[in-house]
Amino acid sequence: MASLRPRTAVAPEFGALLSEVHRVGREVIAPAADAVDDAARFPHESIAALRELQLLSAYVPEAYGGLGLSIADISKVCEALGHYCASTAMIFAMHQIQVACIVHHARGSRFFEHYLRELVDQQLLIASATTELGVGGDLRSSICAIEVDGDRFRLVKKAPVISYGEQADAILVTSRRTPDAASSDQVHVLVRRGETQLEALSAWDTLGFRGTCSSGYTLSSEGAAEQIIPTPFDAILSQTMHPVSHIVWSSLWLGIAADAVGRARAFVRGEARKNPQLPPMSSLRLGEVDIVLNGMRNNVQSAVAEYARLLEADDADAFKSFGFATRINNLKLSSSQLVVDIVGKAMLICGLHGYRNDSKFTLGRHLRDAYGAALMVNNDRILAHNATMLLALKEA
Amino acid sequence: MYAERVREIVSQHGRLSVPVAELADDSDLYQAGLTSLATVGLMLALEDGFDIEFPDNMLSRRTFGSIASLAAAVEQLAAKPVLV
Numbered sequence: 459m460a461s462l463r464p465r466t467a468v469a470p471e472f473g474a475l476l477s478e479v480h481r482v483g484r485e486v487i488a489p490a491a492d493a494v495d496d497a498a499r500f501p502h503e504s505i506a507a508l509r510e511l512q513l514l515s516a517y518v519p520e521a522y523g524g525l526g527l528s529i530a531d532i533s534k535v536c537e538a539l540g541h542y543c544a545s546t547a548m549i550f551a552m553h554q555i556q557v558a559c560i561v562h563h564a565r566g567s568r569f570f571e572h573y574l575r576e577l578v579d580q581q582l583l584i585a586s587a588t589t590e591l592g593v594g595g596d597l598r599s600s601i602c603a604i605e606v607d608g609d610r611f612r613l614v615k616k617a618p619v620i621s622y623g624e625q626a627d628a629i630l631v632t633s634r635r636t637p638d639a640a641s642s643d644q645v646h647v648l649v650r651r652g653e654t655q656l657e658a659l660s661a662w663d664t665l666g667f668r669g670t671c672s673s674g675y676t677l678s679s680e681g682a683a684e685q686i687i688p689t690p691f692d693a694i695l696s697q698t699m700h701p702v703s704h705i706v707w708s709s710l711w712l713g714i715a716a717d718a719v720g721r722a723r724a725f726v727r728g729e730a731r732k733n734p735q736l737p738p739m740s741s742l743r744l745g746e747v748d749i750v751l752n753g754m755r756n757n758v759q760s761a762v763a764e765y766a767r768l769l770e771a772d773d774a775d776a777f778k779s780f781g782f783a784t785r786i787n788n789l790k791l792s793s794s795q796l797v798v799d800i801v802g803k804a805m806l807i808c809g810l811h812g813y814r815n816d817s818k819f820t821l822g823r824h825l826r827d828a829y830g831a832a833l834m835v836n837n838d839r840i841l842a843h844n845a846t847m848l849l850a851l852k853e854a
Numbered sequence: 855m856y857a858e859r860v861r862e863i864v865s866q867h868g869r870l871s872v873p874v875a876e877l878a879d880d881s882d883l884y885q886a887g888l889t890s891l892a893t894v895g896l897m898l899a900l901e902d903g904f905d906i907e908f909p910d911n912m913l914s915r916r917t918f919g920s921i922a923s924l925a926a927a928v929e930q931l932a933a934k935p936v937l938v
């Protein structure tokens with residue numbers, strides 16, 4: 459049996475793949491982005507284009523037919539997509555988180571090894587249902603409980619936010635292990651379309667990330683007990699879901715920020731052409747925002763490097779250390795604020811041209827999307843976790 | 855010899871979902887509802903109660919897994935002078 463260990467080094471052919479992502483971004487994803495945003499509709503054409511590049515199995519090891527990309531590669535793809543359509547980038551990023559949970563934690567499961575091959579062949583899309591009515595964004599606590607009877611399970615969950623729940627082929631859901639388990643004794647189960655009913659709870663008409671179609675549902679599903687990932691959820695969270703989420707999210711927010719700065723740069727260039735003798739005032743602001751963008755990029759890269767090292771070392775305790783967890787939280791806290799700051803600074807540079815909806819320098823969608831970053835797992839909740847963990851940390 | 859005091863502190867600060875009296879010394883505290891974040895409050899209370907300090911490398915599931923493992927850790931730390 460092939461190992462489910464993912465590769466952590468950069469693939470040599472990756473540069474060519476990344477150029478393809480940018481091509482698809484320019485030709486397919488960007489042209490649809492405004493319509494997706496206006497109508498708060500799923501970006502069908504963009505996800506179809508990603509499927510064509512086999513990118514839905516980007517993180518599946520080559521032994522299973524996937525592209526076997528590293529976490530560093532996935533981060534770069536998320537950033538690239540963030541330039542063209544934040545909703546598409548978010549859907550791609552969230553799917554990769556779910557794939558990583560399976561790749562890292564379903565070693566030795568016949569069901570999941572087969573499922574990974576199916577995912578590669580059919581380019582299946584996986585959504586996530588962690589948030590629950592009554593617990594909000596507290597990932598380490600569930601109200602709903604899975605009921606296992608022999609080799610079958612039954613699960614009902616009131617999930618107020620499931621991005622692309624209706625378009626997904628499967629959803630990874632957290633729940634308590636048994637009806638009498640503690641709220642923190644959780645499992646992660648893959649429920650599949652065809653075996654799952656989604657009854658509408660709430661719609662998704664938001665300021666930004668409108669194309670993620672993150673409506674709320676009462677989810678009911680039945681299936682085979684082997685669809686439960688054979689690793690306790692707290693280990694899945696600390697080793698994979700927590701670090702991968704904050705890395706891929708921060709990467710796509712970086713893409714939003716970099717595109718905003720790109721627009722500001724194009725604007726300043728236009729101004730400079732009008733009067734080549736005297737650099738426009740706004741060029742100073744451009745220099746200033748570039749520093750902030752650089753800092754944001756460095757934060758992402760250092761978190762990616764640390765996580766890649768831990769994956770390589772494969773030491774379960776290292777992932778659980780408060781030091782690593784706080785650094786990953788710091789990445790999320792800082793990137794989610796920097797993306798708003800950077801888009802705002804780019805807006806100041808472009809002036810009314812950035813504020814208008816009908817200008818090629820428009821930054822309205824960027825700004826609306828940027829404000830979502832602090833809310834997806836509320837920054838105050840994360841900061842409170844860090845405040846607690848920092849009390850325990852003694853070494854630097 | 856530390857297990858009784860440890861038990862008391864776990865019951866006050868562990869935020870478990872079952873009464874500590876129902877747990878054996880070697881019962882799994884995580885299965886009883888202990889979370890990684892709740893170990894911080896527990897650690898601070900143990901440090902205060904026994905005048906000890908947990909080094910970072912002991913903040914692990916192995917240490918906090920049961921009343922017995924906590925009592926062993928406390929015993930080990932109490933035997934050493936505290937270095938600040």
Ligand SMILES: Cc1cc2nc3c(=O)[nH]c(=O)nc-3n(C[C@H](O)[C@H](O)[C@H](O)COP(=O)(O)OP(=O)(O)OC[C@H]3O[C@@H](n4cnc5c(N)ncnc54)[C@H](O)[C@@H]3O)c2cc1C
Pocket residue numbers: 552585586587588589590593594595596619620621622667670672830833834835836837838839840842843
């Ligand atoms: C674009 C987008 C897509 C999403 N997609 C999904 C998805 O696919 N699947 C999914 O499951 N979820 C998804 N979510 C939900 C997300 O993961 C969070 O669960 C959700 O945003 C939290 O909502 P909330 O702020 O209302 O709730 P809470 O997290 O409960 O926060 C509400 C308020 O309470 C405060 N608060 C609560 N508890 C604490 C605490 N312990 N410490 C400090 N402050 C606290 C917070 O500061 C906040 O002000 C998505 C969110 C967004 C924005």
